[in-house]
Amino acid sequence: MTFITRMAAFFLAAALALSFASSGAAAQAPAVLGVGDSVKVTVFQNPDLTTEARISEAGTINVPLIGDVVVSGLTPDNAAARIADRLTRGKFVINPQVSLSLETVRSRQVTVLGEVGHPGRYPLDDVSNSVTEVLARAGGINAEGDDNVIVVRHVNGKEMRIAVDLSDMSRTGNMSRDMRMENGDVVYVNRAPQFYLYGEVQRAGAYRLQPQMTVMQAISVGGGLTPRGTLRGLAIQRRKSDGRVDTARVRPNDPVRADDVIVVRERLF
Numbered sequence: 001m002t003f004i005t006r007m008a009a010f011f012l013a014a015a016l017a018l019s020f021a022s023s024g025a026a027a028q029a030p031a032v033l034g035v036g037d038s039v040k041v042t043v044f045q046n047p048d049l050t051t052e053a054r055i056s057e058a059g060t061i062n063v064p065l066i067g068d069v070v071v072s073g074l075t076p077d078n079a080a081a082r083i084a085d086r087l088t089r090g091k092f093v094i095n096p097q098v099s100l101s102l103e104t105v106r107s108r109q110v111t112v113l114g115e116v117g118h119p120g121r122y123p124l125d126d127v128s129n130s131v132t133e134v135l136a137r138a139g140g141i142n143a144e145g146d147d148n149v150i151v152v153r154h155v156n157g158k159e160m161r162i163a164v165d166l167s168d169m170s171r172t173g174n175m176s177r178d179m180r181m182e183n184g185d186v187v188y189v190n191r192a193p194q195f196y197l198y199g200e201v202q203r204a205g206a207y208r209l210q211p212q213m214t215v216m217q218a219i220s221v222g223g224g225l226t227p228r229g230t231l232r233g234l235a236i237q238r239r240k241s242d243g244r245v246d247t248a249r250v251r252p253n254d255p256v257r258a259d260d261v262i263v264v265r266e267r268l269f
Contacts, residue, residue, distance in 0.1 A: 031125070033071050033079060034107020035059060041083060044097035049087075052103070065092045072107075076100045110181045112138040114189035115145030130178045131164050134187060141166070146192040153185050167211075193258035197222040200229030200264045209258055216252035218262055230267035237261040 033039065035055050041063060043049040053061040059072025066086040071079035080100040087096045105123040113119050117139015124134075131151065135141065141149075147167035153160045162179065169175055181187075193209040195218055202223025210217070215234060219225065236250045238260050247263075256262065 031075065031102055031105070033074055033076065033102065035072055036106030037102060038104035038106070039071070039076070039079075040101045040103050041080070042099045042101075043083075043087070043093060044099075046093060046096070049093075055107070066090055071100075076102055108183040110134055110183070110185045110187060112187045112189075115142050115191055116140065116189050117142055124181060124183065129181050131181065131187060132166065132169070132175075132178050134181055135166075135189075138187075141189055144191050145189045148190075150188045150190065151179065151181070151185055152188060153182060195256050195259065196261040198261055198263050200226045200266050202226060209256060213256045214253050215250050215256055215262060218256050219252075219264065225264060228266045229264050231264075232267070233265045235263040235265070237263060 033055060035057055038052070038054045039061060041049070041051040041053070041061070049064050051061065051063050053063075055061055055072055056068075058068070058070075060068040060070050063069050063083055063086075066083070069079075069083055069086060071082065074082065077100075080098040083100065084096045084098040087093045087098070105125050108124040109121045110124060111121050112134060116135060119138065122134055122137050131149065135149070141147065147165065149164050149166060151162040151164060153162065164177060164179060169178060194206045195209050195213075196206050197204050197218065201219060202225070204222065207218070207221050215236070216231075225231070231252055234250050234252065235247055236254075236256070237245050237247050238257065239245050250262075
């Protein structure tokens with residue numbers, strides 16, 4: 001699969017996931033406000049009390065007439081009810097109808113690192129919060145990135161590492177493993193495994209290793225043999241667990257492993 005095809009499949013998977021997430025958003029738990037979030041408070045028939053504010057480090061926003069109100073840890077509806085209660089108890093507004101909307105999420109974030117277009121921190125919301133959606137916002141996986149990404153999550157003080165196979169999801173259309181991200185998660189995209197072509201091939205160099213790739217397929221990626229190349233005497237240089245490099249004869253249908261060096265020899269006549 002070419003890089004362009006792979007990225008098209010990836011963004012199709014992200015679009016499918018977004019559709020699934022949107023259809024189920026009503027069943028999700030409502031957002032909880034946190035430090036750094038931006039909110040808008042509206043009091044019906046009292047435009048002077050309309051407030052746009054960022055939740056402070058103390059978890060509060062400042063509302064006209066009643067001052068600082070703690071809203072961090074509450075849902076928007078509960079925060080609106082708290083503001084209405086304060087307005088009522090202070091006798092500032094009779095039977096106030098208050099709404100509070102979450103304008104910008106900054107309290108719940110995930111970090112995307114590694115081989116993506118734009119590494120960094122990204123906010124979560126109630127809809128766009130799956131692995132594929134977060135990666136799409138980070139510019140997608142670049143040409144060097146692996147389709148098997150790692151999600152690092154801390155649960156009860158212990159680190160969990162969860163592998164997510166994006167290529168399998170885009171190939172099968174099964175988005176069940178497109179896990180939902182949580183605040184503080186880290187998505188890491190490693191460099192994809194590679195192999196190396198050396199000798200009598202059209203384009204020697206390093207190439208992306210595809211699943212179940214054979215020696216013959218690897219040579220074709222490099223443009224095939226030169227007029228002087230031969231499939232006889234093919235060899236692979238492979239690093240062993242002790243660090244030593246072993247050279248072994250191989251056949252065209254033998255499998256290629258990560259970091260293999262395929263050596264194509266010159267024919268003798």
